[in-house]
Amino acid sequence: xxxxxKNRKHKQSMQALKSRVDSSIAAAQTEKGLCVLLSGDGKGxxxxxxGMVMRSLGYGHRVGIVQFxxxxxxxxxxxxxxxxxxxxxxxxxxxxxxxxxxxxxxxIVAAERTWAYAEELLKNASIDLVLLDxxxxxxxxxxxxxxxxxxxxxxxxxxxxxxxxxxxxxxGLRELADTVSEISSPKxxxxxxxKARKGVDF
Amino acid sequence: xxxxxKNRKHKQSMQALKSRVDSSIAAAQTEKGLCVLLSGDGKGxxxxxxGMVMRSLGYGHRVGIVQFxxxxxxxxxxxxxxxxxxxxxxxxxxxxxxxxxxxxxxxIVAAERTWAYAEELLKNASIDLVLLDxxxxxxxxxxxxxxxxxxxxxxxxxxxxxxxxxxxxxxGLRELADTVSEISSPKxxxxxxxKARKGVDF
Numbered sequence: 001x002x003x004x005x006k007n008r009k010h011k012q013s014m015q016a017l018k019s020r021v022d023s024s025i026a027a028a029q030t031e032k033g034l035c036v037l038l039s040g041d042g043k044g045x046x047x048x049x050x051g052m053v054m055r056s057l058g059y060g061h062r063v064g065i066v067q068f069x070x071x072x073x074x075x076x077x078x079x080x081x082x083x084x085x086x087x088x089x090x091x092x093x094x095x096x097x098x099x100x101x102x103x104x105x106x107x108i109v110a111a112e113r114t115w116a117y118a119e120e121l122l123k124n125a126s127i128d129l130v131l132l133d134x135x136x137x138x139x140x141x142x143x144x145x146x147x148x149x150x151x152x153x154x155x156x157x158x159x160x161x162x163x164x165x166x167x168x169x170x171x172g173l174r175e176l177a178d179t180v181s182e183i184s185s186p187k188x189x190x191x192x193x194x195k196a197r198k199g200v201d202f
Numbered sequence: 203x204x205x206x207x208k209n210r211k212h213k214q215s216m217q218a219l220k221s222r223v224d225s226s227i228a229a230a231q232t233e234k235g236l237c238v239l240l241s242g243d244g245k246g247x248x249x250x251x252x253g254m255v256m257r258s259l260g261y262g263h264r265v266g267i268v269q270f271x272x273x274x275x276x277x278x279x280x281x282x283x284x285x286x287x288x289x290x291x292x293x294x295x296x297x298x299x300x301x302x303x304x305x306x307x308x309x310i311v312a313a314e315r316t317w318a319y320a321e322e323l324l325k326n327a328s329i330d331l332v333l334l335d336x337x338x339x340x341x342x343x344x345x346x347x348x349x350x351x352x353x354x355x356x357x358x359x360x361x362x363x364x365x366x367x368x369x370x371x372x373x374g375l376r377e378l379a380d381t382v383s384e385i386s387s388p389k390x391x392x393x394x395x396x397k398a399r400k401g402v403d404f
Contacts, residue, residue, distance in 0.1 A: 006306065010306040028392050029397055030397055031399075034402050034403075043238075046253070047257065048247075048249045050252075051250055054252050054282050055252070055277065055402070075257065075260070076258060080256050080257070080259055081260075102212075102217055104212040128401060180387060181386070183246070185383045186382050187376070187380070192232075193231060195231055195233050198261055200238065
């Protein structure tokens with residue numbers, strides 16, 4: 001195929017694609033806050049959540065963040081947000097990974113305290129975006145009741161968006177979420193002996 | 203199983219998990235910049251890239267961003283970064299999606315111009331993280347040569363990390379990348395007629 005033919009063919013297929021894209025955009029008309037679940041075993045769930053935080057801040061939206069599990073090791077996003085947005089509602093369970101605490105009762109108490117904070121954000125219509133980082137593990141470990149969590153999220157203010165990250169998540173969250181993304185990592189630097197990298201991995 | 207037994211069993215399994223986690227962390231010792239490819243058809247690739255940008259900025263790292271395709275529609279992350287970091291190297295191809303331009307020759311010229319900017323960043327050792335957003339489409343459409351792209355990324359300064367986003371990517375980038383994440387979206391708000399949301403979708 002010569003170049004001119006390639007260009008013509010390209011134009012035709014792009015015209016066809018454009019009309020498909022345009023009509024599906026026209027079909028989507030409901031304006032409401034979204035619930036997004038970022039799940040799967042791969043790398044990029046929390047970073048995607050924090051990317052949405054940046055996106056939201058770009059529009060001057062108010063953001064609230066609750067991190068389950070995390071909080072023992074300092075992360076770049078925590079340093080960043082605490083420094084630039086000292087008034088942003090930002091709560092960390094702070095007990096570290098369950099394999100570090102090894103204490104189920106203390107974990108449950110911490111999970112419930114952290115969830116209480118999340119519930120307040122989910123009632124606050126002045127918050128546009130709530131990030132519930134690593135929430136799914138609290139359900140997987142049965143530290144929190146699925147029904148309580150699903151109810152609070154589904155009763156949130158209509159224009160508020162919620163982003164949930166973590167492996168698994170259970171059927172309740174999956175049904176509730178408007179968008180579910182599954183991240184898998186067929187290849188991970190870790191496996192080739194490369195150390196976790198500041199600014200990329202944490 | 204009563205509660206005490208549950209707690210004991212939990213402690214045992216967490217101890218076992220901790221020793222597995224600790225030994226794999228100890229095994230990963232190579233310190234170098236990472237190449238991460240965020241691919242797949244699902245939602246969250248670019249936001250994950252921008253999450254790494256925030257992470258990196260938290261450590262005071264220098265970041266450079268090149269957006270292929272994007273740049274016609276304003277996004278939250280663009281507004282954010284241009285306002286807060288007017289000096290950050292941030293280049294957008296700015297021609298919009300291929301199905302909007304419908305002009306292969308003009309797209310190729312724009313892709314080459316944009317790639318020239320990316321190559322400069324990939325030679326600049328003072329830049330800690332380079333985000334090449336939507337780069338993969340340039341290879342899929344053969345607007346850029348895979349060999350040229352792979353060579354420039356593999357010859358970058360040893361401590362520089364690179365994050366590439368976009369569907370596909372081809373074998374060259376996949377082999378080069380230290381970490382490959384594939385994002386799929388088994389459920390998407392769009393399909394239930396919910397409009398793309400400011401601060402979440404763009």
